[in-house]
Amino acid sequence: MTTKAQRQHLIRELLASREIGSQAQLVGLLGERSVEVTQATVSRDLDEMGVAKMRTAGRTVYAVPEADAPETLPENTLRRVFGDWVLEVRWSQNIVVLSTPPGSAHVVASAIDRSDFDGVIGTVAGDDTLLIVAVEELGGAAVAGRCRELADL
Structure with a gap:
């Protein structure tokens, strides 16, 4: 069905x-x-x-x-969202975990989903935690590094 x-x-x-x-x-x-x-x-x-x-x-x-038709989020907007909302970035293999203030994870997930973020398969947002699944070829370390750069961490 x-x-x-x-x-x-x-x-x-x-x-x-x-x-x-x-x-x-x-x-x-x-x-x-x-x-x-x-x-x-x-x-x-x-x-x-x-x-x-x-x-x-x-x-x-x-x-x-x-x-x-989906519009691609500009780089400067993505950088602003990360700077405003991402508190911490961690990774393991091809999974990246972002921490945000309570109630903000969906804002960051939506920004990633609407951007040309290389190496991201998808996102899953909770209340204050966001999971990013990275392509295996690139890996979580590279995606986490990009996230830290965007968040200025």
């Missing part, structure tokens, strides 16, 4: 990879990927996702608005 979030993610991928002109076509493409869904559900998904129809070369197709 596919969750709503998974289905909407797949719809986003389909719309980005090809021109889809009808909900019926989208239902068919989802079905090809073993996602059985009704046209009414697709209609609600498209509405929730803010998808609109636009004209391209004489035909109308669905398109995800530009506002949904």
Whole structure:
């Protein structure tokens, strides 16, 4: 069973990879990927996702608005977030642990996720602790070093 979030993610991928002109076509493409869904559900998904129809070369197709495209966080903003919120940086193998004031870990995680931070696979934020998973080739030491540089520690 596919969750709503998974289905909407797949719809986003389909719309980005090809021109889809009808909900019926989208239902068919989802079905090809073993996602059985009704046209009414697709209609609600498209509405929730803010998808609109636009004209391209004489035909109308669905398109995800530009506002949904992720913007990369500028380096100076990332540096400011680290300087303001990161208190300590530790690492072990390919895991980096950042300490922040209570209630602030999600701010730093979001900044990392929205930046071009080399070597980061992903982040997990708690209340005052943030885990960063680094690619094995680069390792936790290199990512931790970059974090310390950004935080001026």
